[in-house]
Amino acid sequence: MAIKRIGVITSGGDCGGLNAVIKGAAGMAAANGIETVVIPNGYAGLYNLVEFNSLVTLNEARADLIDANLAGSEAGHSRVKIKKIKDENKYQRIKDGLTKHGIDALVISGGDDTGSVIVDLASQGIPCVHAPKTMDLDLQPYSVGGDSAVNRTATLVAELKTTANSHNRVMVFEVFGRYVGHTALRGGVAAEADAILIPEIPVDFDALYTHMKRVYCRRVETSDVKAGTYIIVASEGIKSAEGEHITDDSAGVDAFGHKKLAGAGKYIRTELEARMKKDPEMKEFMKRVGSFIEGVLELPEIREVQPGHIVRSGHSSAIDVNFGKQAGAAAVSLLMAGMSGVTVVDNEGGKIRYMKTADAIKQRFVDLNTVAMYETLGICFGRAPQAYSPQMSEVSGTPDRAM
Secondary structure (H helix, E strand, O other), X not given: OOOOEEEEEEOOOOOOOHHHHHHHHHXXXXXXXXXXXXXXXXXXHHHXXXXXXXXXXXXHHHHHOOXXXXXXXXXXXXXOOHHHOOOOOHHHHHHHHHHXXXXXXXXXXXXXXXXXXXXXXXXXXXXXXXXXXXXXXXXXXXXXXXXXXXXXXHHHHHHHHHHHXXXXXEEEEEEOOOOOOHHHHHHHHHOOOOEXXXXXXXXXXXXXXXXXXXXXXXXXXXXXOOOOOEEEEEEOOOEXXXXXXXXXXHHOEOOOXXXXXOOHHHHHHHHHHHXXXXXXXXXXXXXXXXXXXXXXXXXXXXXXXXXXXXXXXXXXXXXXXXXXXXXXXXXXHHXXXXXXXXXXXXXXXXXXXXXXXXXXXXXXXXXHHHHHHHHHOOOEOOOOOOOOOOOOOOOOOOOOOOO
16 A cells, blocks of 8 residues: 555653654655654544544644754653553544544554554554654663653753752652663763662662762761762662562552552652661761761751653753654655554664564663673662673674664
8 A cells, every 4th residue: 555644643751852753754754755744642642533623744844843852742642552442443433533634654653652552553454663762761672762861860960969069968869760770770870870779679778878878978078178979860660679669659550550650769768867867877977077966967968859850851862863863764664665563673874674563662671780880880779789790792793773
């Protein structure tokens, strides 16, 4: 079937690089005589497409108005799982909407939940290709939004040090990431955090406290103005020593049935404060550095910070703008080749690589060998440091993408 018109959807959480995906898809479509329209508000818009009187066409003039450097998506988002819609005719309703607007195929950008719906839609005979997107970096291929989130996290954590150092505070910076720690790891390393806590490693709070005490006290005591701080970057999905996600059960679940994660930063603070209060050496430390005041300031302060959606907002990184345009363009090329239910892996040197979406959305965790390397460099991951024994291998040809 010749494709004459495609619809573009962005779904799930917003992040950097999505507007680049939209422009990449529209540009490649236009170059091949295909019209592109925006289906607004994610899968909610797709389900309600039959109710729309008209859609925005991304002609050259309209595409010019989209700033690929801005984070977020001009197409809008929603968190909707099509299978959960209580409408027996939901798939026919979607097909009727596509027919009404003459849409032959879909370019859909989103993460694992979005991808699961793509698998579902493709199985219903709706042609669609997945441009991978998630700031969590938990898909098998690189996903647009990851680099932007890492850079944003690194900048915010580095800037947090100014206020932390002014008050000699220990700071806990809680970041998004769901059940993996890629954003916390890479952002924390870039900001030179002292401790990084990720879901892949259950937290031993005794080990964390011991590291915090040693590093923090050494910094303050050796400073000529008795100033210092200790920075912890923690993923929202961290686990207790028992392997349970640390979260507020009252937060509920999202549209896809995932437990909402909340409260990791507060939990870390309370665990460290409890240990500090039981440690008589900390009061002696405060006296040595001239900070102790009975009943007023007896122990160092610990504060948690939740930047939340600020990490998603603002501007996209250059890497995500590049990859977003490449992924959007590749998705259109794959649709033109008759592909459906597949995910773009990369689009480099005239070669488009892809994989089945069902495989692409399988969760990718942080490599613990990488963690061991950073432990060797002095970063605490909430456990006793593990031995690092790298293997050496020579690369021939062009290496794969680094992230």
